[in-house]
Amino acid sequence: MARKTATMDPGPDAPAGAVPGLDRLPAGPALFVGRRAELAALRAAAARPATGRSPVLVLAGRPGSGRTTLAVRFARTAAVDHPDGVLFARLSAPDGGRVAPARAARLLLEQLDPEAPVPLPGATEDGRDEPACVALREALAGRRVLLVLDDVRDAGQLWPLLADEPGCLVLATTAGPLTGIEDIDPVILGGLDRQASGELLADLVGGTRISCDPVGGADLAEACAARPAALRLMAGWLRGDPKAAVTEAARELTRVVGEESARSAAPKGDGEKAEKPAKPVQGAKSGKPGKPGKSAQGVKSAQAAVPGKPVQGVKSAQAAVPGKPVQGAKSAQAAVPAKPGKAPKASPPGEGPAEGLAPEPAAGETAGEQAAWVKPGPEPAEPVPVPDSDPLIGAFTLLYGTLPAAQARMLRTLTLAPAQTADPRTASALVGCPAPEAAATLAALAERELLGQEAPAADGSSRYRVPGRLYPRLVRLREQEDRPAETELARARLLERLVRLTESARALLDPEAGTAPDPLPAALRLGSPEHAREWLLGERDLLLGAVADAIGQGDLDGSAGRLVTALLRALPLTGAAAPADLYRLHELVLTVAERHGRPRRASAALLNLGDLQAAAGRWEQAVTHYRAALEHARTAGDEPLCARALEGAAGCHRALGDAVRAADWYGRALGLRQSMGEPAAEARLLARVAEAHTAQRRFDEADREYRAALAVLRRLGDERGREAVGAALADLRERVDAGW
Numbered sequence: 001m002a003r004k005t006a007t008m009d010p011g012p013d014a015p016a017g018a019v020p021g022l023d024r025l026p027a028g029p030a031l032f033v034g035r036r037a038e039l040a041a042l043r044a045a046a047a048r049p050a051t052g053r054s055p056v057l058v059l060a061g062r063p064g065s066g067r068t069t070l071a072v073r074f075a076r077t078a079a080v081d082h083p084d085g086v087l088f089a090r091l092s093a094p095d096g097g098r099v100a101p102a103r104a105a106r107l108l109l110e111q112l113d114p115e116a117p118v119p120l121p122g123a124t125e126d127g128r129d130e131p132a133c134v135a136l137r138e139a140l141a142g143r144r145v146l147l148v149l150d151d152v153r154d155a156g157q158l159w160p161l162l163a164d165e166p167g168c169l170v171l172a173t174t175a176g177p178l179t180g181i182e183d184i185d186p187v188i189l190g191g192l193d194r195q196a197s198g199e200l201l202a203d204l205v206g207g208t209r210i211s212c213d214p215v216g217g218a219d220l221a222e223a224c225a226a227r228p229a230a231l232r233l234m235a236g237w238l239r240g241d242p243k244a245a246v247t248e249a250a251r252e253l254t255r256v257v258g259e260e261s262a263r264s265a266a267p268k269g270d271g272e273k274a275e276k277p278a279k280p281v282q283g284a285k286s287g288k289p290g291k292p293g294k295s296a297q298g299v300k301s302a303q304a305a306v307p308g309k310p311v312q313g314v315k316s317a318q319a320a321v322p323g324k325p326v327q328g329a330k331s332a333q334a335a336v337p338a339k340p341g342k343a344p345k346a347s348p349p350g351e352g353p354a355e356g357l358a359p360e361p362a363a364g365e366t367a368g369e370q371a372a373w374v375k376p377g378p379e380p381a382e383p384v385p386v387p388d389s390d391p392l393i394g395a396f397t398l399l400y401g402t403l404p405a406a407q408a409r410m411l412r413t414l415t416l417a418p419a420q421t422a423d424p425r426t427a428s429a430l431v432g433c434p435a436p437e438a439a440a441t442l443a444a445l446a447e448r449e450l451l452g453q454e455a456p457a458a459d460g461s462s463r464y465r466v467p468g469r470l471y472p473r474l475v476r477l478r479e480q481e482d483r484p485a486e487t488e489l490a491r492a493r494l495l496e497r498l499v500r501l502t503e504s505a506r507a508l509l510d511p512e513a514g515t516a517p518d519p520l521p522a523a524l525r526l527g528s529p530e531h532a533r534e535w536l537l538g539e540r541d542l543l544l545g546a547v548a549d550a551i552g553q554g555d556l557d558g559s560a561g562r563l564v565t566a567l568l569r570a571l572p573l574t575g576a577a578a579p580a581d582l583y584r585l586h587e588l589v590l591t592v593a594e595r596h597g598r599p600r601r602a603s604a605a606l607l608n609l610g611d612l613q614a615a616a617g618r619w620e621q622a623v624t625h626y627r628a629a630l631e632h633a634r635t636a637g638d639e640p641l642c643a644r645a646l647e648g649a650a651g652c653h654r655a656l657g658d659a660v661r662a663a664d665w666y667g668r669a670l671g672l673r674q675s676m677g678e679p680a681a682e683a684r685l686l687a688r689v690a691e692a693h694t695a696q697r698r699f700d701e702a703d704r705e706y707r708a709a710l711a712v713l714r715r716l717g718d719e720r721g722r723e724a725v726g727a728a729l730a731d732l733r734e735r736v737d738a739g740w
Contacts, residue, residue, distance in 0.1 A: 021086035034196025050166035061189030063469035064229030094471035155180035191226025204235035216246035233395035236448035261389035429497035458534035495559035505532035603632035663692035
C-alpha cells in the first residue's frame, strides 16, 4: 500500500483563513483516527466563558498516547477563534530535562513579535517576576492567542506564562499531574477504542491484511494497549515484512514485552538498581490496561497517567494519595506525598523559588492576588519514564531489529543533534554522508514511524525530531553499539559543519567583511543573503543549543569557541539578533574562559555582559559584571580592560544617581588612562568627573576638571569636543553665578 505523505491533515474543521503561527506546529502524522470524544471535550472546555487569567486546557496521557498529535489537531481547528496567532513551545527535552519558564517565555515572545526585543535573563529563571515572563504576559494583554505548551512537567513551568487575559487560551500536554493551578479539568488519554485502532492499522498496513484477519488485528491492538505510537511502530514492522501475518505481529510483540518484563524484574548486578514498578493511582476506577473501546469521555479527574496502567473511566473527584489530599483544587490531579520530616528543597542560587512552593509576591502584588494564580503544591515531578516492559518499547525493539545498518546508525546518532532535531545538513554531518543520502535516510525513518516530522526549515527542507518516548532507549543503544571515539567524531563533525554554515551566512550578509570561506557542497549551500538571514534566524535556537551542549560536555571547547565567534559576528547582521541571544553566547564564552583559566578572555566576556545589561537599563546587574571583569583584568595584568571595567562601573553609578561613587570610579579610570598615555580618553573622563562633582555641588573641583579637559582637547585639536566641554563649563559658571 502506498503511504500517504507525512503532513498533518488539517481536518474538516480547519480554519479557512491563514492564522499566524500555524506553520510552527509540528507537522504530525498524516493519519488521524478516533479521539472524537476527547476533541469534543476540549472544544466544550474552550467554549466556556473565562474571566481573569487565561483559561487552561490540559491533555494528560502516558508517552505514546498521542497527546501531542491531538493537541496539534485541536489547535488547527481552534485557531480560527484566535486570530492573533498560535504559539508553540516544548517544556521538556527528550531526555526529560525541564525547560525553565523564562526560556519558554523568550521563545514565545520571539514567535509573537520577531522584531520586538526579548528581555535579558534576570536573577531567576523560574519566578513569575522573571523579565521574559513579565514581558510575555504584558504582550498577550488585549490579544486572542492560542498557546500550545507541549510536555509540561509541572505547574511551576506553566503558571509564570499565564496572562491576565481571558481572550487567550492555553493548551498544555503533560504526562504527570499539574497540581497547584485551579480550574483545570483535564482530558485523560487512554488507548484508542476498538474501531479507531482497526482503522489506524488498516490505513497504515493495508485494509486487506487487517480485514482478512480481524482477530489478529484485535490481538495486535490489545498487545499495543491500543496506544497510537505502539500501533504505528508495529504497522511499520508489518510494512517491512509483507509476508508476516498480523497474528504473528501480535505474538512477537507479546513475546518481546514478556522478555523485557522478565529482564526488568530480574535482580540487577553490582552497581545497578532494580527498577521499581510504577505505582497505580489509588482511589480510581479504571478499565483493564490495553482494553480498547474505553475513551476518556466525561472524565472529571486530573490524574496523571501512570506507566503500565492507563486511566480509563475515572470517576473520582481526585486521585488521593494517603496522607496528602489535594487541597483547594477543583480537578482531581494526583498529589505527590510529602516525605515525613523533610523540608521542601531550597532553590539553588539564581534559580528562583523551589518549584511547587508559592513564591514571594511580586512588587505591588498582594498575597491574595498571588493565591489566585498558584497554590502550594508538590515539588517538580520526575520525568515519566517508559519502562522496558511497556508495549511501546517492545514495538520499538521489534522494528529497530529490522532496520538496515545505515538507518539504525542514523537513528542512534540523531540523539546527538541539538534538541534532537535535524535536517539533511546536520544529519549528514553527524553520520558523515552526503546530504541527499541523509535526506533519504531521514525520510525512510519517518516512513517507519521512528522520527517525528517538524515544521520545515527556512529553505523548505524537511526537519525531523527523535520522539522523546524513544530517546532514552536510543541513547542506551548508542552507548552499547557505538564506540566513544565515533560519538565524539560525530559531535565534532556537527560543530564544524555549523561553523562553516554560519561563516558562509556571514559572508553572504556582509561580502566586505573579509575573505569568504571555502564554498560548501551544492546540497548544503545557502543560496542568497535572504536565504542566509532566514537560516540564521530559523536555526538560531538550535545553533545556540549546539554550542551549549558542546560547552556543557567540555571536550570540544575549540570547535564550540569557533562557533560562538561565528555567531557573534553573523547574528547582528540579520538585523533581528536579540540581545538575549548575544547574552547567552557571552555567558558561554565566560564558561569556557573560566574553565581553562583565561582571565583576559573572561574579563572581556564579563564586559560584554555588563554592556548588554547597561543597554537594557539594568544598572545593578551591570555593575556586578563590571566588578567581576575588573578582578579578572587585574589577574591578567591587562590595563585597558581594567580601565574599561572601571569606566563601565562608574557609568552605572552615574545612572543610578550615586554621584559620589561615580566620581570615585571615574577618577580611578582617569588615573589609569593617564598612565597609559591616552589623551582622548583622559579628556572624556575629566569631563565625566566634572559632571559627578557638579552633581555633588563641588563646583570648584568641577570647574577645574572642565578646564583640564579643555586643555587636553586643545592639544589634540578636537574642536567639536572643545565646543561641548566649553558649553558645559559655561553652563556650570552661569548656574554658580545665579546661586544654584
